[in-house]
Amino acid sequence: MAVKMEIPTALRQFAGKQASVEFNAATVGEALKQLTGAYADLRKHLYTEDGRIRSFVNIYLNDEDIRYLQKENTPTKDGDTISIVPSIAGGAEVIREKS
Amino acid sequence: MPVITGTPTVPDTGRTLSKQEIQRYSRHLIMPEVGMEGQLKLAKAKVLMVGAGGLGAPLGLYLASAGVGRLGIVDFDVVDFTNLQRQITFSTSDVGRPKIQATKERLAGMNPQIRIDTYETRLTSSNALDLFREYDIIVDGTDNFPTRYLVNDACVLLNKPNVYGSIFRFEGQTTVFHYPGGPCYRCLYPEPPPPGLVPSCAEGGVLGVLPGIVGALQAMETIKLILGIGEPLAGRLLLFDALGMRFRELRLRRNPSCPVCGDHPTIHELIDYEEFCGIRGEEFVPVTTGIPEITPRELKARLDRGDDLFILDVREPHEYQICNLQGHLIPLGELPKRASELDSSREIVAHCRSGKRSADAVQFLQQAGFRKIWNLKGGILAWSDEVDPSVPKY
Numbered sequence: 001m002a003v004k005m006e007i008p009t010a011l012r013q014f015a016g017k018q019a020s021v022e023f024n025a026a027t028v029g030e031a032l033k034q035l036t037g038a039y040a041d042l043r044k045h046l047y048t049e050d051g052r053i054r055s056f057v058n059i060y061l062n063d064e065d066i067r068y069l070q071k072e073n074t075p076t077k078d079g080d081t082i083s084i085v086p087s088i089a090g091g092a093e094v095i096r097e098k099s
Numbered sequence: 100m101p102v103i104t105g106t107p108t109v110p111d112t113g114r115t116l117s118k119q120e121i122q123r124y125s126r127h128l129i130m131p132e133v134g135m136e137g138q139l140k141l142a143k144a145k146v147l148m149v150g151a152g153g154l155g156a157p158l159g160l161y162l163a164s165a166g167v168g169r170l171g172i173v174d175f176d177v178v179d180f181t182n183l184q185r186q187i188t189f190s191t192s193d194v195g196r197p198k199i200q201a202t203k204e205r206l207a208g209m210n211p212q213i214r215i216d217t218y219e220t221r222l223t224s225s226n227a228l229d230l231f232r233e234y235d236i237i238v239d240g241t242d243n244f245p246t247r248y249l250v251n252d253a254c255v256l257l258n259k260p261n262v263y264g265s266i267f268r269f270e271g272q273t274t275v276f277h278y279p280g281g282p283c284y285r286c287l288y289p290e291p292p293p294p295g296l297v298p299s300c301a302e303g304g305v306l307g308v309l310p311g312i313v314g315a316l317q318a319m320e321t322i323k324l325i326l327g328i329g330e331p332l333a334g335r336l337l338l339f340d341a342l343g344m345r346f347r348e349l350r351l352r353r354n355p356s357c358p359v360c361g362d363h364p365t366i367h368e369l370i371d372y373e374e375f376c377g378i379r380g381e382e383f384v385p386v387t388t389g390i391p392e393i394t395p396r397e398l399k400a401r402l403d404r405g406d407d408l409f410i411l412d413v414r415e416p417h418e419y420q421i422c423n424l425q426g427h428l429i430p431l432g433e434l435p436k437r438a439s440e441l442d443s444s445r446e447i448v449a450h451c452r453s454g455k456r457s458a459d460a461v462q463f464l465q466q467a468g469f470r471k472i473w474n475l476k477g478g479i480l481a482w483s484d485e486v487d488p489s490v491p492k493y
Contacts, residue, residue, distance in 0.1 A: 006347075009270040009340070013432075019343060055290040063350045083349065085338065087244070087288040088267040 001076045003031050006083045014041040028061055029072030031082055046084070056087040114139055120212065124166055137326045138166060144325040147171040147234040149222060149250055151198040153310030154240030154264050154317065156188040161318035163206040163213055167325070170206065171234055173218045174198045185307030222246055224369035227253040236324055238262040238317055244291040245372035251276060251284035252369055255360045260324060260333075264317040268305055271313035271339040274351060275320055277360060278333030286354040287336065291376045309341055390461050393448055393473040395482040411441065411449040413460045414479075418452065422479060422491045431456045434463060443469045450475035450482075452493070 004022050007015045015021065016039065025031035032053075036043040046057055053059060059066045060083040066074050076082070116124070116138060127133040127141075144167050148155050151174035162170055178186070178193045178201055186198075193201040199217035206215055218230060222241075231237055231253050239250045239261055247265075254261040254277050261276040263284065277283045316337070323329045336349045359366040393401075401408060410426035412419060419428050429437045431451070441447060447469065449457040454477045461474045475482070483490040 009268045009342075019340070054292070056288050056292040058287065058349075060349050063348060065350065065352065068352055083338075083347070085272075085336070085349065087292055088265045088270065088272060 001026060001078050001080065003076045003078075003080045003082055005031060005035055006081060008084055008086055010086055010088065011042060011045055011084065014045060015039045025076060027072065027076060028059060028066055028074045028082055031076065032059070032072065045086075058085045059083070060085060114142060116142070120166070123210075123212075127165070132328050133326060137328075140325050140327070141166045141322070142168040144236070145169040145171070145234045146236045146238060146321055146325075147173065147231060148238050148240060149173045149246070150240030150242065151186075151188070151202040152176070152182065152240065152242060153185045153266070153305070153307075154314040155202070156186045157311045157314035158238055158240055158264075158318045158321075159188060159202055159206050160209065161315060162321060163210045163215075165318075165322055166210065167213060167321075169214045169216070169234075171216045171218065171230070172199050172202055173220065173222055173230065174202070175219055175221045185305065185310055187311060222249060224249060224371065227369060228257060231257050231259060234259070236260055236262060236321055238264075238321055240264060240314060240317065245376045247284060248291065248375060249369060249372045252359050252366060255283050256367070256369070262317050262320050262324070264310075264313040266305060266309050266313050269309060269341040271309055271316075271341070272336060273313055273316045273320070273332060273339070274336045275324065275331045275333045278324075278331055280353065281333040282351045282353040283357060283360040285359050286357045287351055289354075289357075306341060312339065312341070390458050390465075391473045392476040394476050395485045398448055398475060398482075399486045407445065409442070409445045409447045411447050411457075411460070412451070413449055413456050414451050418493075421493050422483075424450065424479065424482065424490075426450065431460055434460055438464065438467055441469070443471070446471045446473075448473050448475055450478050452478045453480050454478040 002022060002024055004020050006020050007018060012019060021035065021038070023031050023034045025034055032046065036046060046054060048054055053072070061069060061074050061076065062081055066072065116135060121128060124138050127138050128135060146162055146167050146169070148159055148170065151159065151172050155172070155174070159170065159172065176198050178189050178196050178198055180194050183189060183191060183194070188202050188205045197219055199219050203215045203217050220226060222230070227249055237250060237254050237259055239247060241247055241250065251261055260278045261284070263276050264271065264273040275281070320332055323331055334351050336351050338347045338349065353360065355362045358364060398408070410424055412423060412426035412428045413431040413434065414428070415430050416428065427440070429440065441464070449460045449472065451457040454474060457478060458474045461472050464472050477484070479490060480492055483492050
């Protein structure tokens, strides 16, 4: 199934600066695997060391959060859009070094 | 234009609109969706703005001009020169003043008839509930993860809607959390990213007008909630991509297992949010632990002595153009591929803007076998502070 994956601004630098990429995949999980296969740097931003999607990154199939579908096993159709939506807060530096 | 006669009142308070107010808000009053009744709702409304920065600026301006009767503003920060790129409530002459003071003056100038209360304090678990209690709607215009979780939890515990907005570079998100039955922030993001993984505006940059747009969207949602018109963004996450100029919408669901707003909540009081976000442990353990460091003064002394040091700059080309120490530029991301340009027999000092990226660079090069390598503590910012103030800070 031809699916489009939307890359959030924060991660575009790890995906060849692209805003979206297209893959053929039968499930959301397969599409993500192809994505991190093509762009290895994305892996650590999307997945923990034990292979789970990071909890501050949400994955949507069209407009629905995959946590409420079949998670990574959610099947895809031609023309579907997978969105990666990380948590953003804007603003201040999180760590202030003590000098 | 319809003729408005008499001075209609809202029965329960007897509050009326004065002749001046009718004139001021005429563009609201002539719309059936607002009218006198709606304007009086705005006059009775109490909205607390958490944050008077990039998001708070347009938010405050639009809420004040719309006639929201009582505005509270929470911010402990002072106006910084770098804020003027996007925080449109401030003038150059406000630099150094507390943000709440400058904001209150600006909003009161716009609309002297509303009540503006300011809270020059950091929002914490010990004051949040008391601060929020008096207000109907809370608007989250903050700039860090711990405060966002704090605002969220306080809103759920007090049962108040949380008009959320956030930004990063060219992207924004906005929604209304905890609108009756709707999801809260934790339903969307149960856990924050570990510190350092998601850059802040200071590290990642932001196009100034972006918070202007997102803050205005938050003002719009707040006004809609007060008036009870239209469809609030409750249950929908609005994503804005400024570069593509696209809005998208994603469905948000309340998580029945959410620890704070779920069917069986486990959180009944405010927690230590810095700890939750993993910052407490980081504060006194600098990123540079275990990494050899050299201070700017030490570096200057060695260079003046004529020591043969190789300066490695791991920032990006556009940063090099702002200011540089004439180091050899290899952006951090390219270091793995270009490490062969470096001579491991030489003494190398790596630097970046503030000392974090260069710490990563030193760690990487140590693992690659480099033994004579140091991190410039505090980066080029510290160099400007301690050695050469003519080097611009950014």
